[in-house]
């Protein structure tokens with residue numbers, strides 16, 4: 001039963017999108033539509049697609065009505081719902097055409113590459129990778145520099161949300177290995193990006209916290225011409241990247257090199273500075289303040305006995321190690337938690353003396369928030385994962401009690417256990433000390449600073465918040481995205497100009513030619529990998545554990561990218577191909593209705609080189625052209641069909657036909673084409689003439 005309330009909250013859908021989805025579904029369900037009606041269905045779907053892309057016109061509506069009535073003659077059950085919608089939702093159709101207006105907001109959306117959309121910093125991933133593939137490392141680094149000051153660090157430690165959204169997951173089952181491409185670009189670039197600085201604005205900004213959010217905001221604000229100073233209470237710059245991420249994952253010298261880029265923009269970094277009051281910089285004459293202090297303290301386990309000296313916060317431990325305090329632990333260490341920080345703690349424990357390291361987690365391996373590759377690395381070093389247990393009490397004799405967690409399938413029947421460990425680490429999250437905000441208008445909630453989600457402005461005018469302290473514990477790349485937003489908001493606030501938040505949206509940073517690759521490789525599930533040092537030796541060393549990724553291997557991996565920046569996945573080409581009856585292009589629907597080529601080999605046998613696809617493609621992602629005596633069909637750089645051009649012995653025009661077509665011509669029209677090969681037009685004309693001749697002769701007898 002539908003209640004009034006549920007009617008109100010139900011998500012609005014677009015009737016035009018609904019129709020398109022239904023038509024596509026029927027076309028993609030194998031065996032659903034008889035071959036003879038597929039072209040007519042594809043024609044209707046193609047016209048509807050044009051409308052959803054904002055390429056519709058009044059002529060399109062007329063063409064659509066005609067296409068629907070043609071389809072109605074052979075498949076009324078498919079044509080009728082479209083015809084009904086054209087009548088019932090006429091206004092919506094007209095709005096789509098006249099003003100690119102979709103009341104549900106599902107049409108006319110920008111179609112950036114899914115990886116770029118998923119990246120919180122919106123790095124132009126396809127262009128960056130294509131540059132790596134071409135060996136243009138400096139250009140690749142310039143693309144990165146437009147969206148992050150920390151490309152090398154991201155290339156080493158980012159959990160790569162971009163890879164989760166990569167369309168190769170749907171095509172081959174293995175995302176393009178995007179993360180280390182940034183590291184290759186940073187490592188191999190001969191020329192560092194030339195960062196331009198605007199004229200000085202005379203405005204002075206204080207940033208509290210020298211982690212990824214603070215460094216990013218400083219990087220952009222300095223380029224906008226502001227004077228920027230960062231204040232941090234630690235001895236060294238880098239925040240979580242220096243004190244919370246082990247050296248074996250992010251070596252100090254690499255981080256220092258990236259911080260130097262920010263300093264070269266004129267940003268001053270004051271270390272060992274404890275901020276006492278949120279307003280102190282405004283009171284000292286700074287024009288704005290950004291609070292980007294991160295979450296530096298480990299959360300306690302919250303069970304009786306968690307305050308004993310052998311129960312240590314995971315982040316405190318990592319920080320002590322990176323500060324050079326060399327804390328020794330073990331021999332038996334238990335880490336409670338299942339995130340990336342817990343993994344870092346477990347692996348660092350081996351390097352600090354532990355011989356037996358266990359991670360006790362309340363769910364199972366699949367449900368761990370840690371990056372699966374990081375989990376593999378930890379297990380390879382000998383970390384034991386103990387699933388479905390939650391701690392309940394820690395005794396002074398270092399005994400820790402666990403109960404079966406409620407997520408365990410046998411939670412009700414398994415009794416509690418008690419184990420002994422020399423050190424117990426809490427790896428369940430971080431928090432910040434916010435007591436110094438008391439007496440200001442800045443509110444806090446759940447341990448974070450409350451700020452406007454768009455402007456990041458706090459309750460205190462001129463004070464903004466960014467990074468983990470604003471959005472909660474997250475990744476370095478999320479902090480970079482937040483730092484970019486903070487910089488835009490602060491600039492707008494200081495200069496009295498509207499904030500250009502559109503500039504933070506995914507953007508193409510370069511026009512990079514396609515990489516050429518074989519059809520098989522484009523859909524290959526073989527994803528490249530990076531070798532790490534041997535687990536049996538690396539587990540005792542803080543040295544960088546990853547071997548350098550060979551740039552040639554990176555280039556081959558870059559070829560697996562399907563260039564979703566250029567092929568926007570509209571599916572028009574596939575529909576046009578079905579319409580002409582060739583059925584050479586095969587696409588699969590991915591998230592958000594994006595179509596993607598699922599095989600690059602079928603065109604070799606089925607493409608007839610007619611060019612219908614290229615004539616409808618809005619971006620030039622698919623090309624059919626004559627080159628050096630061949631008609632070539634190319635999809636985002638991969639030649640999928642190459643057919644020698646024939647010269648018509650009648651009209652002299654070059655033409656291309658599929659092998660099957662040529663054979664048919666020879667078989668059926670063989671007698672009439674003894675003198676050579678005819679192009680389809682001449683063959684048809686010759687056939688008609690011959691027919692007339694036969695009819696005339698028949699009349700004579």
Ligand code: SF4
Pocket residue numbers: 113114115116125126165166167168176178560561562563564565
């Ligand atoms: S195929 Fe390339 S452009 Fe498309 S989502 Fe994957 S990495 Fe991004």
Ligand code: SF4
Pocket residue numbers: 566567568569570571572573574595613616617618619620621622
């Ligand atoms: S090749 Fe062109 S027509 Fe085909 S899906 Fe990509 S952008 Fe659309």
